[in-house]
Amino acid sequence: MKSMKEIIISEMVHGNEILKDIEVTRKNGKDLVLERNKTKEIIGGIHAEKLELKVVEVYEVTKESKTIRLVSKNGYLPPFQAGQYINIFTIINGVRTSRPYSISSSPKQRAFYEITVARIPTGFVSDYFLDNIKVGDEFExxxxxxxxxxxxxFxxxxxxxxxxxxGITPFMSMSREILESGMDREIYLIYGCRREELAIYHEELSQMAKNHSxxxxxxxxxxxxxxxxxxxxxxxxKCIKEIVGDLDNCTFYMCGPQIMTDFCMKALKELKVKDRNIRREMFGSRQDIQNEPGWPDELKGTEVFKVKVGDKVIDAKSSESLLTAIERSGLRINVCCRxxxxxxxxxKLVSGNVFMPRGVLLRLADEKFGYIHSCKAYPISDLEIMF
Incomplete structure (x- = not known):
């Protein structure tokens, strides 16, 4: 008895010939029909939803930063593009939270991923990683x-x-890939820091410049x-022009704190660099959100508001994102880039008001139906939310 697919094909022009070819292929070649259930497995290997990682090495880069080498517990790490990140989950004092870290190792090898963590003032996760993480620790x-x-x-x-x-970390991955592959590329890396001893990878970058013209x-x-x-x-x-020289036919990439990238964007506009030639990384939430343009003048960032989530009411500080407040309360929420x-x-914002800074990529449907990104939403009144 023919299947519906075979009946449809048989009604096509040359349909019977096609059916004969399919029959011959099944007898003499690989039957791809038998492989269709492996689609999820194949795609999952490239775009993994969850990774089980183990720390195999931790070494100091500066006094306030460490590089952590991670391997897969099942022996496989999916491919990535230089500049991408992984979002690592951990539990600190009973709070399950996560942070995205750029992969600083080259995508040309996948025996391990490396991330570099720098201490952040009042940092919740960075302090934990720098002060407690050790070889053998495991993370999702x-x-x-x-x-x-x-x-x-392109x-x-x-x-x-x-x-x-x-913000130097994604550029380490990009630079390593380009130089290790011998690509026909010219790289100008300009790295801004407060002091020399805080410059992550400074010695390695200096040596790379000596070794590669x-x-x-x-x-x-x-x-x-x-x-x-x-x-x-x-x-x-002035700095960019003096170092780079001819700015035509350049692609500019920026990664760093909001105040730094805002400053650099202004410089690139002054140099008449076209928007299509500028790539800018989202760099998490600024630590002093109350200094963001548009922040309500009457709020100091110390206010605590009540947030209703279903049958539960939690506290949320105005200077912390709703995502942070949700995690501190013990509730679980899906998250990646932060x-x-x-x-x-x-x-979904059911009632109340939030402050959302620049750079939030809300979809038109989100705006229409009242959805917000909790990682970039700050309570400025009592709220009710739903997720």
Whole structure:
């Protein structure tokens, strides 16, 4: 008895010939019909929903940062593009939370991933990682994600990397891939830090510049009192122009704190760089959200509001995101980028008001039906939410 598929094919022009070819293929070749149930397994290997990771090495990069080498517990790590991140979950003092960290190792090898964690003032997770993490610790993580990455097909051959603080990490992955592969690319990496001793990977980057004529590295120190013989000041238009020279046919990449990337964006506009030639990474939430343009003047960031979630009421500080408040209360919510980009932490705002800073990629449907990204929403009144 013929299947519905076979009946439909038989009614087509040359349908009977096609059916004979299918029959011959099944007898003499690989029957792909038998493989269709493996689709999820194949896709899951490339776009993993969850990774089981183990720490195999931890080493100090600066006094306030460490690199953590992670391997897969099942022996397999999915591919990624240089510049992408993984979102690592951990439990601290009974609170399950997560943080996205750029993969700093090269995508050309997948025996391990490396992430570099820098201490953040009042940092909840960074302090835990730097002070407690050790070889043998195990973590869950989302698979590699993010749209900020190096693309050798579509981007210009001349790349200008503008980094600030721990924003250097995705550029390590990009630089390593380009140099290890011998790509025909010219790289200008300009790295802004307050002091030389805080510059992550400074020695390695300096050595890379010595070994590769197409890699140009400049450290810019903003602390005028620092004992540093290199370039001082900020990554402004003059600095970029003097270091890079011809700005035509360049792709610019920026990653760093909001205040740094805002400053650099202004410099690139002054230099008349076209928007299509600028790639900017979302860099989490700023620590001083009350200084963000548009923040209500009457709020100081210390206020605590009540948030109703179903039958539960939790406390939420105005200067902390709703996502942080939800996690502190012990509730679980899906999350990945924590930067207002991926939308996994989306919740419905039933009542009340929130402050949302620049850079939140809300969809039109989100705005229409009252959904917000909890990682970039700050309570400015009592609220009711639903997720």
């Amino acid at each position: 993580a989302n698979g590699p994600a993010g749209t900020f990455h190096f693309n050798p097909v 981007h210009h051959k001349k790349s200008v990397f503008l980094a600030g603080g721990s 197409n890699f140009h590295y400049t450290l810019v120190i903003s602390d005028s009192d620092a004992e540093f013989t290199g370039r001082k000041g900020f990554i402004d238009a 930067s207002g980009e991926c939308s996994l932490c989306r919740i």
